[in-house]
Amino acid sequence: xxEKSELWLKLIQVVANIEAELGRTLQxxxxxGLSDYRxxxxxxxxxxxxxxxxxxxxxxxxxxxxxxxxxERLERHGLTIRDxxxxxxxxxYTVLTDxxxxxxxxxxxxxxxxxxxxxKEHGCEELLSTKFGTAETK
Amino acid sequence: xxEKSELWLKLIQVVANIEAELGRTLQxxxxxGLSDYRxxxxxxxxxxxxxxxxxxxxxxxxxxxxxxxxxERLERHGLTIRDxxxxxxxxxYTVLTDxxxxxxxxxxxxxxxxxxxxxKEHGCEELLSTKFGTAETK
DNA sequence: ATCATATGTATGTCCATGCAATCACTGTCT
DNA sequence: AGACAGTGATTGCATGGACATACATATGAT
Numbered sequence: 071x072x073e074k075s076e077l078w079l080k081l082i083q084v085v086a087n088i089e090a091e092l093g094r095t096l097q098x099x100x101x102x103g104l105s106d107y108r109x110x111x112x113x114x115x116x117x118x119x120x121x122x123x124x125x126x127x128x129x130x131x132x133x134x135x136x137x138x139x140x141x142e143r144l145e146r147h148g149l150t151i152r153d154x155x156x157x158x159x160x161x162x163y164t165v166l167t168d169x170x171x172x173x174x175x176x177x178x179x180x181x182x183x184x185x186x187x188x189x190k191e192h193g194c195e196e197l198l199s200t201k202f203g204t205a206e207t208k
Numbered sequence: 209x210x211e212k213s214e215l216w217l218k219l220i221q222v223v224a225n226i227e228a229e230l231g232r233t234l235q236x237x238x239x240x241g242l243s244d245y246r247x248x249x250x251x252x253x254x255x256x257x258x259x260x261x262x263x264x265x266x267x268x269x270x271x272x273x274x275x276x277x278x279x280e281r282l283e284r285h286g287l288t289i290r291d292x293x294x295x296x297x298x299x300x301y302t303v304l305t306d307x308x309x310x311x312x313x314x315x316x317x318x319x320x321x322x323x324x325x326x327x328k329e330h331g332c333e334e335l336l337s338t339k340f341g342t343a344e345t346k
Numbered sequence: 347a348t349c350a351t352a353t354g355t356a357t358g359t360c361c362a363t364g365c366a367a368t369c370a371c372t373g374t375c376t
Numbered sequence: 377a378g379a380c381a382g383t384g385a386t387t388g389c390a391t392g393g394a395c396a397t398a399c400a401t402a403t404g405a406t
Contacts, residue, residue, distance in 0.1 A: 077336040078323055079246070083269055085223050105362085108217070123385060131221055136363050138386055143362095160371045160384045185216055197335070198215040243392085261355060274393050276356055281392095298354040298401045353402070361394085368387075374380090 088188040095184040100177040105130065106144060107181065109137075110166065110174040113150065119166035120153065126164060149173055226326040233322040238315040243268065244282060245319065247275075248304065248312040251288065257304035258291065264302060287311055 093104040102110070112129045113119050121129075127137040141164045144150040149170035155161030166174075189195045231242040240248070250267045251257050259267070265275040279302050282288040287308035293299030304312075327333045 072320070074323060074336060075320060081335060082223060082227065085220060086269060089220065103362085111213075124383090131224060132362095133364060134385065135365080135387080139362075142386095155384090158372075158384080160369095162385065182210070182213060185212060197219060198212060241392085262353090271394060272355070273357080273395080277392075280356095293354090296354080296402075300355065348406085350405085351403080353400100355398100355400085357398075358396085359394100360396105362392095364389105364391085366388090366390105368385100370383100370385085372381105372383075374382100376377105376379090 084192050084194060088185070088192065091188045092181060092184050095180055096177055099180055100173060101147075102149075102173065102177060105132070105140060106149075107174070107177060109140060109144065110149060110170055111178075113164065113166040114171060114174055119171070120163040122155065122161050122163055144170070222330050222332060226323070226330065229326045230319060230322050233318055234315055237318055238311060239285075240287075240311060240315060243270070243278060244287075245312070245315060247278060247282065248287060248308055249316075251302065251304040252309060252312055257309070258301040260293065260299050260301055282308070 089104065096102050096104055096107050100107075109126060109130060112126065113121055116125075123134060123137050123141065126141070127134050130137065132140070141150060141152065144164070145152060148167060150164050150166055153163040153165050155163055189197070227242065234240050234242055234245050238245075246268060247264060250264065251259055254263075261275050261279065262272060264279070265272045268275065270278070279288060279290070282302070283290060286305060288302050288304055291301040291303050293301055327335070
């Protein structure tokens with residue numbers, strides 16, 4: 071049974087290495103962190119390129135407060151803006167700006183390339199052929 | 209090509225969920241964090257249950273300063289002690305204490321069980337059958 | 347032996363995240 | 377209408393990690 075732990079350890083180390091590499095690429099070449107990049111990506115695919123904090127949080131599997139701060143970050147860099155929700159005054163939309171969109175679009179190819187390269191480098195392209203049960207968030 | 213990113217995203221989310229679950233289990237039931245647990249585990253398998261900071265860091269894929277602080281933590285909880293290196297006075301050994309060892313031993317079965325359960329819950333036991341190229345650390 | 351450089355560890359500072367408490371608003375029940 | 381439980385977001389605080397730097401010791405060249 072202990073080999074299971076071993077394998078798991080190996081797996082997460084590989085995953086961590088790859089994530090780190092992706093993060094480095096994005097940061098160095100586009101000045102965006104990994105989670106910021108993912109937030110932009112999610113926003114760009116949402117209707118009207120906007121989402122409320124909670125929704126964004128649940129997509130990113132981050133908690134609300136982290137997202138609140140991330141959005142603050144994105145906003146500081148001009149990549150998104152906040153927009154008050156007309157029907158529910160508690161709500162806040164995070165909206166992708168043009169700058170945000172173009173930043174995303176220029177980063178995307180490098181991200182994909184880095185991912186492909188990193189997977190290959192670790193000899194684990196097959197990881198992506200795993201199909202999950204897609205268990206819901208806890 | 210974008211599906212590759214999608215799949216990768218799914219993968220890391222599943223991995224993150226599982227890691228979080230493992231961490232919670234360890235923290236709640238044994239008062240040890242996930243990386244602390246892994247450090248104990250690595251120490252316990254090392255000759256004389258001791259390692260120098262750098263070695264520990266490289267096993268854990270953490271940088272040296274993080275390990276320095278982690279060891280401080282472990283030491284504060286009485287799970288390890290520092291021991292000066294006789295032949296190289298710059299060096300410091302981190303040595304597992306009896307308390308550390310028994311803590312590890314009591315945590316281990318729960319860890320393994322939690323891992324098995326989490327893998328099953330996400331329907332991805334097959335993840336562990338991936339064989340990696342075991343690329344070295346960057 | 348001396349000095350320059352490399353190595354091992356620790357410390358200062360910053361950043362991202364989580365949790366708990368809070369603020370602001372909503373909707374419901376009476 | 378008024379009270380109040382619930383919901384969305386923000387804020388205070390703590391933690392763990394990274395990077396740069398400091399400090400002590402070791403090693404190697406002259």
